[in-house]
Amino acid sequence: MSDVAPDSPHHPIRKDRRVSSPAALRRSPLALLVVLFLGLCFTGTAYAALQPAVPPGTSSSTVSPEDIEAGKQLFLGNCATCHGTNGQGVDPIGPSLVGVGAASVDFQVSTGRMPLPAPQVQADRNASQVQFSEEQITQLAGYIDSLGPGPDVPAEEWLDLENADIAAGGASYRTNCAMCHNSSGTGGALTRGKYAPTLMGVEAQHIYEAMVTGPQSMPVFNDQNLPPQEKENIIAFLKNIEEGGNSYGGAGIGSYGPAGDALFVWTIGIGSLIALAVWIGRKAA
Amino acid sequence: MSTTSHVPQGAHHLRGDDSGGEATTTVTVPPYSSDQGDKDAKFPKVIGPVDERTGLAAAMRFGLGKVFPDHWSFLLGEIAMYSMVICLITGTFLTLWFVPSMGHVTYDGSYVPLKGVGMSEAYASTLDISFEVKGGLLMRQLHHWAALFFVVGIALHAARVFFTGAFRKPREINWVIGVVLSLLAAIEGFAGYSLPDDLLSGTGIRAMNGFMMSAPIIGTWLTFFVFGGEFPGEMIIPRLYIAHVLLIPAILVGLFVAHLILIVLPKHTHYPGPGRTDDNVVGFPVMPVYAAKAGGFFFVVFGITALVSALVQINPVWVFGPYDPTQVTAGSQPDFYMWFSDGALRLLPGWLEFSLFGTVWSMNIFLGSLLLLPLVWLILGIYPFLEAWITGDRRDHHVLQRPRNAPVRTAIGMAAISMYLVLALACINDILAIKLGLSINDLTVLFRISFFVLPVIVYFVVKRLCLSLQRHDREKVLHGSETGRVVRTPEGRFFEVHEPLDAYERWPLVYYDTPRPIGETVGPASDQHGVRRPLAAAAGLRRALSSFYYKDSISAVTPAELAAAHQHGEHEALDGPEVAAAIEQHGAPVSEAPGDDYYRDGIKAGRHS
Numbered sequence: 001m002s003d004v005a006p007d008s009p010h011h012p013i014r015k016d017r018r019v020s021s022p023a024a025l026r027r028s029p030l031a032l033l034v035v036l037f038l039g040l041c042f043t044g045t046a047y048a049a050l051q052p053a054v055p056p057g058t059s060s061s062t063v064s065p066e067d068i069e070a071g072k073q074l075f076l077g078n079c080a081t082c083h084g085t086n087g088q089g090v091d092p093i094g095p096s097l098v099g100v101g102a103a104s105v106d107f108q109v110s111t112g113r114m115p116l117p118a119p120q121v122q123a124d125r126n127a128s129q130v131q132f133s134e135e136q137i138t139q140l141a142g143y144i145d146s147l148g149p150g151p152d153v154p155a156e157e158w159l160d161l162e163n164a165d166i167a168a169g170g171a172s173y174r175t176n177c178a179m180c181h182n183s184s185g186t187g188g189a190l191t192r193g194k195y196a197p198t199l200m201g202v203e204a205q206h207i208y209e210a211m212v213t214g215p216q217s218m219p220v221f222n223d224q225n226l227p228p229q230e231k232e233n234i235i236a237f238l239k240n241i242e243e244g245g246n247s248y249g250g251a252g253i254g255s256y257g258p259a260g261d262a263l264f265v266w267t268i269g270i271g272s273l274i275a276l277a278v279w280i281g282r283k284a285a
Numbered sequence: 286m287s288t289t290s291h292v293p294q295g296a297h298h299l300r301g302d303d304s305g306g307e308a309t310t311t312v313t314v315p316p317y318s319s320d321q322g323d324k325d326a327k328f329p330k331v332i333g334p335v336d337e338r339t340g341l342a343a344a345m346r347f348g349l350g351k352v353f354p355d356h357w358s359f360l361l362g363e364i365a366m367y368s369m370v371i372c373l374i375t376g377t378f379l380t381l382w383f384v385p386s387m388g389h390v391t392y393d394g395s396y397v398p399l400k401g402v403g404m405s406e407a408y409a410s411t412l413d414i415s416f417e418v419k420g421g422l423l424m425r426q427l428h429h430w431a432a433l434f435f436v437v438g439i440a441l442h443a444a445r446v447f448f449t450g451a452f453r454k455p456r457e458i459n460w461v462i463g464v465v466l467s468l469l470a471a472i473e474g475f476a477g478y479s480l481p482d483d484l485l486s487g488t489g490i491r492a493m494n495g496f497m498m499s500a501p502i503i504g505t506w507l508t509f510f511v512f513g514g515e516f517p518g519e520m521i522i523p524r525l526y527i528a529h530v531l532l533i534p535a536i537l538v539g540l541f542v543a544h545l546i547l548i549v550l551p552k553h554t555h556y557p558g559p560g561r562t563d564d565n566v567v568g569f570p571v572m573p574v575y576a577a578k579a580g581g582f583f584f585v586v587f588g589i590t591a592l593v594s595a596l597v598q599i600n601p602v603w604v605f606g607p608y609d610p611t612q613v614t615a616g617s618q619p620d621f622y623m624w625f626s627d628g629a630l631r632l633l634p635g636w637l638e639f640s641l642f643g644t645v646w647s648m649n650i651f652l653g654s655l656l657l658l659p660l661v662w663l664i665l666g667i668y669p670f671l672e673a674w675i676t677g678d679r680r681d682h683h684v685l686q687r688p689r690n691a692p693v694r695t696a697i698g699m700a701a702i703s704m705y706l707v708l709a710l711a712c713i714n715d716i717l718a719i720k721l722g723l724s725i726n727d728l729t730v731l732f733r734i735s736f737f738v739l740p741v742i743v744y745f746v747v748k749r750l751c752l753s754l755q756r757h758d759r760e761k762v763l764h765g766s767e768t769g770r771v772v773r774t775p776e777g778r779f780f781e782v783h784e785p786l787d788a789y790e791r792w793p794l795v796y797y798d799t800p801r802p803i804g805e806t807v808g809p810a811s812d813q814h815g816v817r818r819p820l821a822a823a824a825g826l827r828r829a830l831s832s833f834y835y836k837d838s839i840s841a842v843t844p845a846e847l848a849a850a851h852q853h854g855e856h857e858a859l860d861g862p863e864v865a866a867a868i869e870q871h872g873a874p875v876s877e878a879p880g881d882d883y884y885r886d887g888i889k890a891g892r893h894s
Binding site for chain 2: 121165166167168170171174175178179180181182183184186187188189190191192193195196237240241245246247248249250251252253255256257258259261262264265266268269270272273274276277278280281282
């Protein structure tokens with residue numbers, strides 16, 4: 001081929017410059033603006049779509065008294081049946097909410113667990129059942145936090161996963177979480193129909209809130225036994241799995257360990273070998 | 286000693302009509318030399334000089350001329366054999382990189398989620414095989430999938446041998462060798478998946494540690510002996526390694542060779558079929574047909590295993606993390622062949638543990654592990670001898686039984702499988718609970734009840750099914766198969782045209798023995814004066830078991846019955862001109878439906894079957 005330098009006017013590609021080929025358009029000064037515009041639009045939309053319901057750092061002290069009052073009205077209209085008119089709880093159908101904190105409200109309401117649609121063994125995460133707007137959830141969280149201080153919605157610095165150590169998070173995860181949620185974060189069974197849900201597809205803020213509030217059967221991991229940095233590490237570890245950081249070696253059959261392998265080998269695996277054995281057995285000499 | 290006599294099977298003159306058999310090699314000469322193909326086959330010239338120095342030609346002529354019958358179920362054992370070969374090849378590859386040491390290292394490989402994490406050299410080298418060694422992950426997955434296929438192949442092969450009665454004389458020793466092989470396969474598999482020292486395998490070793498500790502009195506000493514001190518210590522991985530790569534494979538391969546020799550020395554069994562008797566083998570000689578088929582099947586097994594290993598993840602040790610005794614992961618199960626023991630532990634109630642003379646007796650663990658594990662293989666091993674003792678059958682058997690023709694054995698086998706399955710499923714009760722949305726407690730109760738109730742139900746259902754199928758076979762032999770053509774005679778009677786079986790179809794349906802209970806053949810337990818004849822306790826037990834096995838048995842159609850049935854049909858056909866006319870019209874020979882002659886003959890002849 002030609003040994004002419006690419007930036008020489010005699011280079012074969014340079015000759016096409018005046019023709020508006022895609023390559024030429026890409027070099028136009030306007031292209032940068034278009035890319036910037038698209039990028040901003042995309043980021044903005046994605047942020048709006050993925051933004052947690054309650055802004056990080058929310059507690060009763062960050063919510064205005066008017067919002068707390070609005071939160072009280074929401075509470076009386078939607079939650080008081082089970083949790084009591086003052087959030088003191090109704091035995092045995094609903095626990096007291098005094099001291100559960102803004103984090104607990106945000107976790108339960110913005111994952112669709114509360115208000116509970118029907119009495120059941122445990123509340124399921126259900127994005128399609130979120131009943132309140134972001135503003136309303138903030139108001140509710142502010143009101144409940146005002147009943148008695150509890151864990152706040154975590155600050156942004158523990159959710160951005162900057163400076164997080166995935167490997168250290170994995171070690172903490174295996175020590176504190178894997179016995180219920182499975183080493184790959186896909187969940188596991190508990191007693192009497194309860195279960196530890198999958199952690200895949202759960203927002204960082206909600207994972208953090210679950211750790212500080214201990215919803216349902218889950219124990220509380222407060223900042224003394226699991227400092228915020230370790231929580232962030234754990235979240236980073238889970239996000240790494242979610243992004244396929246451990247998917248090597250082919251299809252994972254549900255990440256259920258030897259149970260999935262057994263199901264595969266006894267069905268598709270040996271089934272195909274037997275089918276071929278029948279074929280060979282029938283094949284005439 | 287009394288022996289069970291057998292219902293005479295004098296159908297040979299009827300079967301003699303079709304001894305031509307299929308267009309395959311059929312040699313009918315006395316046993317033990319009757320399975321040789323063409324004696325005059327020519328071997329390549331290069332054999333000569335080699336034979337002069339080794340004398341191997343005779344053995345080769347014997348081996349290569351062997352006739353093997355064709356049936357897909359005979360290939361189940363080959364699946365196991367070829368999987369074992371794949372394991373040996375891939376295992377050798379893995380030993381080149383695996384470091385069987387519990388020495389502590391800090392991981393510094395390319396897998397980011399474990400970078401800087403402390404772990405054993407065994408686990409670090411397994412990660413290196415998976416992420417650094419070229420083709421290492423594929424080899425690991427091939428090794429593990431082939432190991433699973435190995436055990437599945439053994440299980441299905443054993444089931445085939447059991448349900449077709451292939452374990453009967455002269456193959457009892459080979460059955461015992463096979464049982465030992467299956468035990469070794471399970472131990473080898475356990476040792477293998479324990480080696481990477483990941484969180485899952487470490488949990489498995491911890492379970493084994495608990496099993497051993499449950500041994501009454503000596504438990505603690507036993508575990509300290511095996512682990513070289515307190516769990517986990519630093520000895521168990523190197524010890525399991527030498528067991529996994531040297532000790533067990535050596536015994537496994539040695540016994541496997543013995544297993545093969547004992548297959549080749551007597552002739553191969555074959556399914557009942559036209560021309561097939563206890564004195565011949567109908568099939569193809571090893572050279573060239575069977576060698577090509579079996580050799581081709583090796584590539585089929587290797588190909589499927591490689592395809593599965595390339596596409597489906599198995600034992601992702603990097604997901605589990607390094608073993609740490611303070612950690613455990615939900616969904617910890619062993620590989621499936623150890624499930625039944627783990628499942629038994631999950632079902633056994635905790636109150637079985639008690640303290641006596643200052644020692645803890647953990648029967649809740651002991652019963653499901655140290656007792657159950659040997660017991661399962663012991664029962665498997667002694668079954669052929671038990672059945673031979675009950676039957677009193679000392680003859681050689683080379684024609685297999687169809688499972689329906691041994692109803693009690695088939696029912697016992699299925700009941701045992703159902704029992705095994707209940708235990709195995711109990712081991713994945715957590716995964717079943719979460720996948721089916723059930724309570725793990727309810728499942729445990731269900732499995733506890735099923736363990737005792739299900740085998741009984743399965744036993745009766747399977748036995749009834751077998752007896753029904755046998756009756757159906759009799760019906761078919763005596764009256765032919767239904768054609769679905771209903772003929773109306775001029776006088777308005779209806780009958781369905783039955784097509785009699787030809788001799789080829791009839792053969793497998795009548796070629797079986799029906800042993801009778803000992804009580805029927807040696808006379809009742811008391812003489813004519815009502816005085817009980819003295820019987821040893823063992824003889825009484827044997828008599829009872831024999832009655833349990835054979836009191837309901839349905840015998841094969843005898844030639845006399847068959848002749849009677851045919852004559853009966855012809856007689857009627859001649860008797861009733863209108864029927865004969867109908868037959869002529871429809872151009873098919875007729876053996877009438879039983880219901881029809883019931884109506885016609887009424888009291889005159891009654892039912893003839």
